[in-house]
Amino acid sequence: MKYAIFPQAYLSVGEKFFIFDLQTCEANIMAKGAKILVIDDSNTNVVLLDVVLQKEGYEVITASSAREALAYLEKDKPDLILLDILMPQTNGLELLEKIRQEPKLADLPVIMITAVGNENYKEKAQKLGAVDYFEKPIDVTQVIKKIKSVL
Numbered sequence: 001m002k003y004a005i006f007p008q009a010y011l012s013v014g015e016k017f018f019i020f021d022l023q024t025c026e027a028n029i030m031a032k033g034a035k036i037l038v039i040d041d042s043n044t045n046v047v048l049l050d051v052v053l054q055k056e057g058y059e060v061i062t063a064s065s066a067r068e069a070l071a072y073l074e075k076d077k078p079d080l081i082l083l084d085i086l087m088p089q090t091n092g093l094e095l096l097e098k099i100r101q102e103p104k105l106a107d108l109p110v111i112m113i114t115a116v117g118n119e120n121y122k123e124k125a126q127k128l129g130a131v132d133y134f135e136k137p138i139d140v141t142q143v144i145k146k147i148k149s150v151l
Contacts, residue, residue: 033057034079034151039069041087049082052140066090070098073105079151085114085121093121096128109150113138
């Protein structure tokens with residue numbers, strides 16, 4: 001999924017606003033980096049992560065459901081997954097469990113990014129092999145640091 005590029009993009013997540021000057025990061029957007037699959041049913045969150053990650057030079061693929069993500073994963077393997085928990089039909093923890101059952105995907109790093117601050121979810125994600133767990137609204141700087149350390 002791609003988005004129209006305007007001189008400035010304004011994104012709101014809850015009560016926070018993020019402003020990106022997309023013209024100044026044009027060179028970084030063109031750079032090819034690690035491939036990151038963003039799985040989230042919220043279009044706002046997908047757009048935010050897509051813009052931030054492209055600015056850092058990553059190639060971004062998006063999926064709005066577990067079914068869409070699994071269809072992509074059958075064809076290609078990203079370098080990292082950013083995964084939401086609360087999604088319709090199959091939630092992020094169920095999807096992570098399916099990913100871990102696939103031999104070719106078992107070692108794929110997954111970072112959970114979710115609005116769920118429940119310790120049980122966090123523990124289950126860690127048991128399933130998630131490398132980290134960030135609660136929304138996210139600190140973009142910390143997420144980027146973690147991505148760089150994992151890759």
